[in-house]
Amino acid sequence: MVRKIFKKRKDSQNKIKPSGRKRKIFATISLALSLLFGKSRLSSSQSPSPNFGNQEIHQRLSDNREFNLVEGNDQQVILAKAEGKGSNTPGGVHGFTPAPKRPRPVRPPSGYTPKIGPRIPPKVVDQGLGGAPNPGGDGNAQFDDKCPAPNKEQSQELSTHHHDFTQKSKIKKKRNQHLNQQIEVNGENFEFERDQIEKKAPSHGTDFGLDPDYGPDGKIIRDRKTGKPRAKQNKENYEKFTDNLSEFVKDPKSEKMEPQYRKGRENEQDVVGFLNRKDRRFVIFDRHTKKYITGWVMNDLQYQEFIDNNNII
């Protein structure tokens, strides 16, 4: 009887032997593969995800899943047990693990264009991985992954970081914007930005009809950078300077020119301008934006450089 039972059991064992061997082989291969390839295998196993076409988002999801596997390893063990003996190794079941329910990564809508350039999408990926780019985060991957900063906020963080040094001038520029003036000359529009007017009026104002400023000793104050008489910095002068420049540019005696400004030097610029050959006064604008740059009375050498090389220095 015992022999019979034993034989029966042995037979039944023999019956299931082929499938058990297969499982063992499969489990061994899976273990070997997971040990050999680890992360890369995980990523490739998730690639056909139907939810995320975007490669970057997909990469993030794959890496999140890896994180989840470490975090919730029990889940994998249970699934492995259900499969059978010897297959309770994480590597053996990763490929069959359904995507865990986690907060979805912020995915840009179709046709989305990042506001400050192509650096934004990689930042989303990075944040999901380690959270290091989040300056407010503690570097904890779980924390950062659950609270991804919206793209808008990220843009602000980046732009603030890069443009802090120009903040003051930007604020001033915005404040002065309504004082910018546009003029039309032969169908072309040119603009005098108030900031640039305020900048150039003291140094070059006396070349365009502003009165020189006098010191307490009664002597004309000279501009340190141009050596010319300096004009007062006040609202009246800025307005008068703008008017005089406009008048000069519109004057039929002012000939249109398209020279280079400081050719071959660091801040070389293509400019368009107007020159009065008689008194050698000129005004130049950026050739592309048509915004006022500068203008003064050329000396002999500057005028010769302009005539010979179409260059203003």
Next chain:
Amino acid sequence: MEENYFKLLEYEQKLEKTGEYLSLEKEKKLLNYQSQISDHFRWEQKNHFIEAMVDFLEDTIDLDQYIDRFYEIDSQIEESKGKLKSDFEKLRAFEPDPRSKGFAILIENLFSDIRILEPDDELRTEDEISEKSLRDGIKEFLPKIQEY
């Protein structure tokens, strides 16, 4: 100076009364004569310019002192030029040193840098340069000036 220089000056003055200009060709010739005078007088002060440049690069003087020195030297040059131009006989007899040809424009480039200098990062606009760029300009032009 050559006789042609005086003829051109005279002709220019005549045209000015009628509101006309010299032709471009004649204007270029006149400018060429005038730049010979500038070349000569700036070249005579070559060592002073070099001294100011080197002192600034070696931080013996600061930015303000460098600018002051440059304008001081140039105001002396302007004074000398003025004296020459006001004395017709001296001007007629004047012969610019041929070694000075093309010197003045090198110095003019350095003045151009001073004109558009804005040391404050927050206030600097696209057409302006930093103190570092000004120094770089001096380093660029110093060997050319020393060659004369």
